[in-house]
Amino acid sequence: MKILNKKIGILSLAMTISLSSCNEDFLTAVPELSLSDATVFSTPARVESQVIGLYGSAKNGALFGGRYLIYNDIRAEEFVNRTTNSVTGYSTYQGNQDPSDTYIANFWTQGYLTINRANLFLEGLAANPNSVSAALAANYAGEAKFLRALTYFSLVQFFAKPYALDNGASPGLPLRLKGETSSANNNLARSTVAQIYDQVLKDLNEAESQLPDNYSTPLLRTTRAHKNTAIALKTRVLLAKKDYAGVITEANKIVSAAAPFKSPNRVAHELQADVVSVFRTPYTSVESILSFPMAETNAPGTQNQLGYYFNAGNVEYFINTGPTGIYSNPQFRASDDRKAKLTVPTTSVAAFPSSTKFSGVSPYIDFVPNIRYAEVLLNLAEAEAEAGNQTRALALLQAVHNRSDAGYDFGTLDKAGLITAILTERRIELFAEGFRTNDILRRGEPINSFGAGAMIQPSEARYIFGIPLAETQTNPGIGN
Template identity: 35%
Template sequence: MELRYKPNFRKKLNSRLAVGAVAIASTLVFSCSKVNDQVPFSKLTPKEAFSTPDRIEKSAIGMYDALQNLEFLGGRVLIYSDIRGNDVNVASYFGNVPTFNMLSSNIYAFNAWSGGYRTIFESNYFSGNLKDNESVVTPAVAAGYYAEAKFIRALTYFFLVNTYAQTYTFDAAAAQPGVPLVLTAARDGAEALDPKNKIPRASVKAVYDQMIKDLTEAAAVLPVETGDDYNDRARATKGAAHALLARIYLYQGNWQKAKDYADSVLLSPRGYELAATPADVWSAGNYQSSMERIFSVAMSSGDNPNTNNALGQHYGSAGRGDITISQSYLKLPNFDRFTDLRAKPLFTYSINKTTGDTTAFYTKKFFGNSTVDAWVPILRLAEVILIKAEALARLNTATADPDAITLLNQIRTRAKAKVLAPATQAALIDNILTERRIELAFEGHGEFDFLRTHRSIPARENVDAQPWNGDYVIFPLPQSEVERNPNMSQNPKY
């Protein structure tokens, strides 16, 4: 197999290359004043940026640079799902986001929307310019680049549609409003402001269909591995596409396909395997070597050099320490925080110097080498194992599926937790959902898991319980976008 990924990808990514559309401040649905006066490149024209194979490679790396957007998959969009779940306490830094009383003018909703669509713009812009210059590289190399762009676009849409729209099974036909599907990029500001680009929201089904299409096409082309440890975890691969498809089908309630794609990962010749201990997954020294990490957004202190966005700053006691672990999480069934390896080795706490009492618990998943360089976890093998376990459990309505129980206990045994033996399908599903909370906490699954399984989010502190299908469990669309685009509908009650 032709290896099209270069070993020095890590150096190029962290240099934040300014090619292509890096100067654009808008997408087809996100614009600012005088955008028609701006030119969508800063150092090289598109023709120059795509004039040699090496420059095209650097432009491709720019898509991953966009994926690091500090307001979106640099970590923030994962935080939003978690602080609206029940495993962390209300984080005052994020204003009304964790208390479910946001306004349509909310700055976090605005920034996440623009960050997500900026990332999509970059992938579309790259694909459009590559199309104009395909002859510069071989057809196989071009196909690989298109596949990477589709993976990035699908991944970004997954978080956009689940943040700004009701979960897939909210409506039997998934016909509820989703988010705008933008599949091409404007070449300049004037084109971006063309009325034809004021597009309406696509249905949630249409967004999911597009994600599945993008990932299926990408998986057919992406390599199993690239020959470089860094790229195998920080750049799109076949395993990453299959793992994201497994998650998407789980959200749809398509249990068979969720199982099938989970199997594609578990049986991959890549040889994914769980780390020896839960803590090993989160050691910065293992970011490039852990066979449990399928895909992460690679970060460095140069990518995120401030205290307001990095996961380690918000989650870590050594940083801002805005997000603390809730008692609800600490008291989950089947979770002994004194013996389970997902507790003590991965927790830290602050001590009241007067009384000696433990006053707050923090996760240590995002310490990295500092508080700002932790890789953002997107897909890892433990999640894929639990996806298959849940799919099997739901497919077998007659009893507690024995294979699902084995998979559940595979995760628990790694953590030195007691083996479980649920006797009914309902008990098994409950065990698996609890295990997902224990294992995947603080990785962006919090609120999403409640909503996709039609479970109301319990009350906490001064926050009322939220029904899974309530109006306020999703973000408002930025009001400025609704006002600029007459075809854009706002979410109810905003």
């Protein structure tokens, strides 16, 4: 859906250079984008349409609707490329990504476009206090801050060194918190990684206080942020900081003390009995904390769709069955529903399986998961194993694993073995959902790149994505 913002200029000239025909929907909506503040905030319906537009910007196929997740998965060891197609991430798969790469630049472009829209909306909402009720204004402001936080956090994972390497002292991103309608403020240096994290957590804390407890329907509860959504994302952010005590504090707001684990507050999030149901219509179980909805009228777009890359309908990337891939790990047994029901042999490439989490049939309109309760349980399990109660950590691990493989027994594990089992479980449970490389980076470990045939070390430039060339050419303050 198109956002009804005041005319949005380019916050960086890189946007003008990088926006391609895939993003024409944002460029052709001139009448709506030219509306004045007084007009776009003149009715409650128009205000809400702007909020829906923020989600539409975030779920673009160049960002959370597809490619951001895909590139996180293909950089490491879980998938093998089939097509050598430069359009579908082959250079990234090989570890040869370049700052001039249009598709990588689109992460930056679409991310900052979403951030700018959130900034403009927050400013307009504050300038028009009578446009909606105080309760709705708080709700909408919380959603905008949540989406800004999600976008900044995701971008800093791609374009800056991990927090864990130097406690966030490295250069991060330009921190833009004011709406830009021209290129006048284009000259902006990078804030540190720590400063970006601080802003992300500030936004999430404020969002938690402003967002509603729940929504009136399962669809709204799954596709729009509420208090538990902000809390869940905080567990992800704090885990990336290695703030394990913080993860435990936040997760305890939405995870019961003991099994069966379920949220005791607001939305009663819990694991579904059948993991397959989470990825099938209507996509709105209480395990799905945030998903981006898709429809034929606003599909992710050509060659952006998860199913297009990973399912047997096309198979740009099939599953690595070799010793480095999770598929052959003994913790991922043939009896596990995640293998038995969510992978299939690939007919076009004999002997290699593909993932069926997402439909392989055009127009590929599965909802795209962003936060699931299973992730929150594993975030908490890792934090407990690292710095808390290891008995509870094991119970959380067992809850996630035994949901899909009831007969599996972890036995007795020491601390190191428990952490390894939890990290392995993340590879199994969150497979093809865009977590793998970020899970490696946040722990400061080398990327075991199947495509590059090498371990990419944290000291190498290609360990992270370079700032897009268009940005470095047009923002003199960005530095290197």
